[in-house]
Amino acid sequence: MPELPEVEAWRRQLDPLVKKVPIEKAGPAHIATLKTFDPPVSALDGEGFKGVERRAKRFLLPTDDEELVVMVHLMSAGRLKYIPPHGKGAKTPMFRVRFTDGGELQLTEAGPKKRAGVWLLRPDALAAELEHLGPEADRLTTEDVARILASDSRRLHSMLRDQRLIAGIGRAWANEILWSARLSPYQLSTQVDDEETERLATAIHDELARGLELRLQGANDAKTYRVHNKLGAPCERCGTPLARVDFEEHTIYYCPTCQTGGRTLKDRRLSRLLK
Numbered sequence: 001m002p003e004l005p006e007v008e009a010w011r012r013q014l015d016p017l018v019k020k021v022p023i024e025k026a027g028p029a030h031i032a033t034l035k036t037f038d039p040p041v042s043a044l045d046g047e048g049f050k051g052v053e054r055r056a057k058r059f060l061l062p063t064d065d066e067e068l069v070v071m072v073h074l075m076s077a078g079r080l081k082y083i084p085p086h087g088k089g090a091k092t093p094m095f096r097v098r099f100t101d102g103g104e105l106q107l108t109e110a111g112p113k114k115r116a117g118v119w120l121l122r123p124d125a126l127a128a129e130l131e132h133l134g135p136e137a138d139r140l141t142t143e144d145v146a147r148i149l150a151s152d153s154r155r156l157h158s159m160l161r162d163q164r165l166i167a168g169i170g171r172a173w174a175n176e177i178l179w180s181a182r183l184s185p186y187q188l189s190t191q192v193d194d195e196e197t198e199r200l201a202t203a204i205h206d207e208l209a210r211g212l213e214l215r216l217q218g219a220n221d222a223k224t225y226r227v228h229n230k231l232g233a234p235c236e237r238c239g240t241p242l243a244r245v246d247f248e249e250h251t252i253y254y255c256p257t258c259q260t261g262g263r264t265l266k267d268r269r270l271s272r273l274l275k
């Protein structure tokens, strides 16, 4: 799933493209993709986009008059693309916005499961949709991180991914951040000392900045991640083969030397715990 660095990189690329010319026609949208029905997507016809903004992992496209906002959540397999005039796009995307110069904004989604979503919202409804989100991960100070850690006793990997506490981090960047901070994914948030909190805050900032820079250069997953999806690869810091553990519904990657004092973490998959 694209996380803060990926969505922010795409946002910066799409922003100048969607505000060049007005919208000719919005839609159609796949029935599973469009999550709202009032106002109808045809309300966008003749309007213009002010640009592309971002909140957590969502794209926000307000109209010029800011009376309407298109919100897009890509989930795992969604892709939001700008197709230039006469360019080759998808024939039947999940959602499309056609501009007056013939260019198109298209949402596509690979695979049979249609989980990506498009919402057309008025500003008050948008505020309600975003209300539950915590502060943006790339803006956190060390004090913010300390306050969030103390707010609940949670395993660090799970806490970093909780959008209500910190917005924009998913399983891939949680792996990268914890490796960078040399902290165990299973460490309890209430047992992180001051020096570790400082390391974690620095790692959140540095890793998300590193990710954004690489994604802006078009780097793929293999080039961007140092631990995520790299089972058995040598740790860049110490050479130990990276390990993997199932935790809840996620797979965590980590270095047993740098992060867990040589210990191998035990599986805590939900299905196993329920047995």
Ligand SMILES: [Zn+2]
Binding pocket: 235, 236, 237, 238, 239, 240, 255, 256, 257, 258, 259
């Ligand atoms: Zn290591």
